[in-house]
Amino acid sequence: MGISKPTLLIDREKVALNIDKMIKTAAEAGCIFRPHFKTHQSKEVGKIFRKKGVKQITVSSVSMAEYFAEDGWNDITIAFPCNILEIDSINNLAKEVELQLMTDSAFTADFLSKNLTSNCGLFIKIDVGYNRSGLKYNTPEIDEIIKLCEYNNNLTFKGFLTHDGRNYSAKGKVEIENNLAEAIEIFKHLKQKYPEAIYSWGDTPSCSLSDDLSFFDELRPGNFVYYDVMQYHIGSCTLDEVSVAAACPVVSINKSRNEIVIYGGAVHLSKEFIAADNSFTLFGYAVKLENNKWTNPINGAYVSRLSQEHGIINMPEAELDNFKPGNIIGILPIHSCLTADLLKNEYFLI
Incomplete structure (x- = not known):
């Protein structure tokens, strides 16, 4: 799986589990399920x-x-x-x-x-x-x-x-x-x-x-099939149920500001955000990619700013040395509907 630009990773197993869960919800309610x-x-x-x-x-x-x-x-x-x-x-x-x-x-x-x-x-x-x-x-x-x-x-x-x-x-x-x-x-x-x-x-x-x-x-x-960071903050899902991540190339690292610059901006992730804890603006969680899957969010790492093509990740100093230009880092999106739409021509179902 060669990734050279922002690409949506879709976890087939998590998708299937999310569908099963909602099919059960509809059946228990006696409802037609029209996702x-x-x-x-x-x-x-x-x-x-x-x-x-x-x-x-x-x-x-x-x-x-x-x-x-x-x-x-x-x-x-x-x-x-x-x-x-x-x-x-x-x-x-x-x-x-x-x-x-x-x-x-x-x-x-x-x-x-x-x-x-x-x-x-x-x-x-x-x-x-x-x-x-x-x-x-x-x-x-x-x-x-x-x-x-x-x-x-x-x-x-x-x-x-x-x-x-x-x-x-x-x-x-x-x-x-x-x-x-x-x-x-x-x-x-x-x-x-x-x-x-x-x-x-x-x-x-x-x-x-x-x-x-x-x-x-x-x-x-509809959103349940992928879920996202917004749904996690609402309480609709766990982070383990989020079934998509945007894989983005690292293009620059600024150690003086503890920041990583990624090729993954508003035209890839959308500009949806959450005003999260401690008064910071959250545009996505950063995760490590391992064997075509992703880890739980890196503690303290998040997308803090977006412009058209640029994404800025605030990264704890202890984690900075784990990344260099040319690496791929994952972003759990705030609103998966928009991210999936923006990346619908660049994706892998894994």
């Missing part, structure tokens, strides 16, 4: 899911749906507000697969009712407090959208879908459980009025930590 593939965006990783019996998936774009449809996935939900400018691609895709779209707009639903040429399912996005997209549970627009579906052969109302992004900044299980309880109360109002609808839930922290997800019909977590 989100936006984290890995990999046909090879997708095949691991398929071997474990997964048949239904979630993606975040039309192009991602097309990519996985090429590999035989034929039951796909695009969990992103429908972009009507892609109607031609949507129609082509809907001829080949069972496709579910998502909207929070009666305008979009009306457009789809007039322009779809094949049947698509439609989920209505509900805002449970994240304030990114979605309708409030009591808005009249929900009924408008459902009526448009009732009078159209190519648009079938499926249910309600949400993603509680608040959980990605939560401080542990108690806050996540409180967010979940609030969301369930919101969905209960809808369930009284629409008891036959599918209620679809998806975020990795709650799906990893919550004790009871049985209210929902479907779970759509």
Whole structure:
């Protein structure tokens, strides 16, 4: 395995264990398991899911749906507000697969009712407090959208879908459980009025930590397949469950500042960060690579700064002499979804 530039290492065994764990969570809750593939965006990783019996998936774009449809996935939900400018691609895709779209707009639903040429399912996005997209549970627009579906052969109302992004900044299980309880109360109002609808839930922290997800019909977590430093800090996973590391060449060492410069910057790792303990900004943990695997984080070593191509690692003085230009060092990413996207053309599944 020759590495000469930033490369994503994907630990196949850890991926498989993470999938097994979430399949069990969904089964215990009595839920359909429709994992989100936006984290890995990999046909090879997708095949691991398929071997474990997964048949239904979630993606975040039309192009991602097309990519996985090429590999035989034929039951796909695009969990992103429908972009009507892609109607031609949507129609082509809907001829080949069972496709579910998502909207929070009666305008979009009306457009789809007039322009779809094949049947698509439609989920209505509900805002449970994240304030990114979605309708409030009591808005009249929900009924408008459902009526448009009732009078159209190519648009079938499926249910309600949400993603509680608040959980990605939560401080542990108690806050996540409180967010979940609030969301369930919101969905209960809808369930009284629409008891036959599918209620679809998806975020990795709650799906990893919550004790009871049985209210929902479907779970759509995505990040769990790789996990990352952010999930570790939330409490969603252990460091041993993080299944990816970015392998980056060492290009310079500054002993006066106890710093290592790597070829691995914002265009490889993203600029996601955590304001961690002791008031420092954390862009990733540094790990040693051994036999194509990685160790636990080097004590006191972390990515402290990023520019476009440069990454700066603060390295304890006692560890500096273990590295020289030309070595490869691993970085556990803050947000694996972004790092995997940035390195999707440079990776090894090991």
